[in-house]
Amino acid sequence: MSGVRAQQKQKTRQALIEAAFNQLSAEHSFSNLSLREVAREAGIAPTSFYRHFKDMNELGLTMVDEAGLTLRQLMRQARRRIASGGSVIITSVETFMEFIDTSSNQFRLLLRERSGTSKAFRAAVAREIKHFILELAHYLETETPCDKHHAYMQSEAMVTLVFNAGAEALDQDAQQRGELTERLIWQLRYIARGANHYGA
Amino acid sequence: MSGVRAQQKQKTRQALIEAAFNQLSAEHSFSNLSLREVAREAGIAPTSFYRHFKDMNELGLTMVDEAGLTLRQLMRQARRRIASGGSVIITSVETFMEFIDTSSNQFRLLLRERSGTSKAFRAAVAREIKHFILELAHYLETETPCDKHHAYMQSEAMVTLVFNAGAEALDQDAQQRGELTERLIWQLRYIARGANHYGA
DNA sequence: TATTTTAGCGTACAACTGTACGCTGAAATT
DNA sequence: AATTTCAGCGTACAGTTGTACGCTAAAATA
Known part of the structure; x- marks a missing residue:
């Protein structure tokens, strides 16, 4: 068969x-x-x-799905590392940077089509990112003192920063990336701190 | 002559x-x-x-300059509003949303070429955004209790969030934009709070 | 006034694009 | 064993692209 x-x-x-x-x-x-x-x-x-x-469009949407899958698998792996005692912020950032390094073309696809010329593409990428946000939001809601709404906003802000840092990293060498990552981690701390303050 | x-x-x-x-x-x-x-x-x-x-590329770079100019002019106007008593965060966000609304194609150019296929374009857009970040960082450094480095990181994070929210707003109707803007303002507050905490 | 400069035009060409159409041979089905 | 299905091919075509080249007329300069 x-x-x-x-x-x-x-x-x-x-x-x-x-x-x-x-x-x-x-x-x-x-x-x-x-x-x-x-x-x-x-x-x-x-x-x-x-x-x-039927179309190059159809190919492209398939590719977006595949890139999203790669990303989700990588992040599942990250959660395992977190569960066995790693820092949430640092492990997540490291994992994401790994994605950019080993699957840069998949990341490029998501990055560009997120603001590309096809509404279907934009929606598909937005969906992948939303997965991401919701998972992180769920984690924040259960593991930190933060109400649901604030957990979501916190997560959204964090994912946005991480994603954008990834985009910048694409054009950078190892040293610049190091500095970028360091700044990113601080910025995530700001958000965590602020969200926990406002989000009861 | x-x-x-x-x-x-x-x-x-x-x-x-x-x-x-x-x-x-x-x-x-x-x-x-x-x-x-x-x-x-x-x-x-x-x-x-x-x-x-000499090239479509040359045209494009000129267009990026022009879009950057528009944005800078708009922001100068925003600073005037702030000086005469408006909230920094809210006024800035409102001004930026205005830019997206009235000059959406200029914004689209910056948005897309930021991660486009020409290194020169990417650099040009990055330069425009950096202007933005530095100006805000300067403001934060002088007007809030925040050391130089943290002021920069804070500013960078804020500009990233605003820019990205703008990108999302492009596909949304008035109501969705309202909700988006509200979330964005909360997220900026997180950052301000966190940065002021860590940044002495 | 005589000369030079140049913005804009028309023609031409080679390169490339997506895709319609009909064929073929081998795998799948009957 | 006879028939059907269908992945892959080759040919063909009309459309679009960037740009080389030489001309023209009007503005600028001498």
């Missing part, structure tokens, strides 16, 4: 996705990928592309 | 810039503007474009 055929199809589908991710870089964003180039890198004819996606 | 000729040249140059801004929208970003379309909207032949800019 697995099917030699269906299996092969899945394989070239994945090849298309990977080809597209490979072509993302600091100088190349999703919106200026071309269907033909992606097909070429995946090793299939341009017209075969349509056997897998 | 003003020159009928130089004057006309300046005029069509400005027409090109305005044409390009007009073609920006939620669905159209700078990187997928075409030289020909811009020239067409400005009412000149495609090849005449080169009499004014």
Whole structure:
């Protein structure tokens, strides 16, 4: 029932996705990928592309899902580290920086399409980020003295800062990143402190 | 010495810039503007474009400067309002939201090119934002009990949150914007509180 | 007045894009 | 074994892009 055929199809589908991710870089964003180039890198004819996606848009949305998945998996791993005694703020920041380093093209996709030209893309990225915010908010609500509403606002602010720091880190060398991370941690402390003050 | 000729040249140059801004929208970003379309909207032949800019890139950088200028002017006006007795946080946020509303395409340019595919663009936008941060940091340093380093970090965090809230606001209706703004103000309060605590 | 400068135009071209259409061969189904 | 399904291919086409080149007319300069 697995099917030699269906299996092969899945394989070239994945090849298309990977080809597209490979072509993302600091100088190349999703919106200026071309269907033909992606097909070429995946090793299939341009017209075969349509056997897998109706559109470059459809490919892109799939890629956003995949990037979101990567991020969620990484964060699950972070929670494990936190549970076994790490600092919440520092562990989270480190994990996120790891994501940016090892999956920079996936991060770039989220980063850019968050304010890109397709409403569907923007919504998809916003959804991924919201997951993130809600998880952190849940943690803050149960583990710190902070009411629900303030926990959410606190979480939202923190995620925004972390995400933005990630964006800046993309263009920086190791030393600059170190300073950036240090500043970021202070800023997260501000928020934690302030939220706990106002949020009862 | 003003020159009928130089004057006309300046005029069509400005027409090109305005044409390009007009073609920006939620669905159209700078990187997928075409030289020909811009020239067409400005009412000149495609090849005449080169009499004014060597490149679409050069046009874009000019546009970033112009958007930065608009923003700085608006903020100077905000400081006047603050000096005559307004709340710093609320006045700044209101002014920024005004910018997004009345110059949304200029904001979109800054927003997108901040993480765009051209390093020069990214640097140009970063410069504009840094202006912003430094000005606010200066204010915080002199007007609140906060040492220099913490004032900078506080300012950076605040500007990041405001900028990002602006990005979200672009896709929202009046009611959602209201809620967003309210959350943003709380988040800025967190930061102010936390920074004043840690920053002596 | 004679000369130089230059903003803007039209033509032309090669490169590239998305995609419609029909074929093929092998896997899947009957 | 006969039939159907379908991933992938090649060809073809119309549309768009950036830009090289040389011309023109009017403004600026000498």
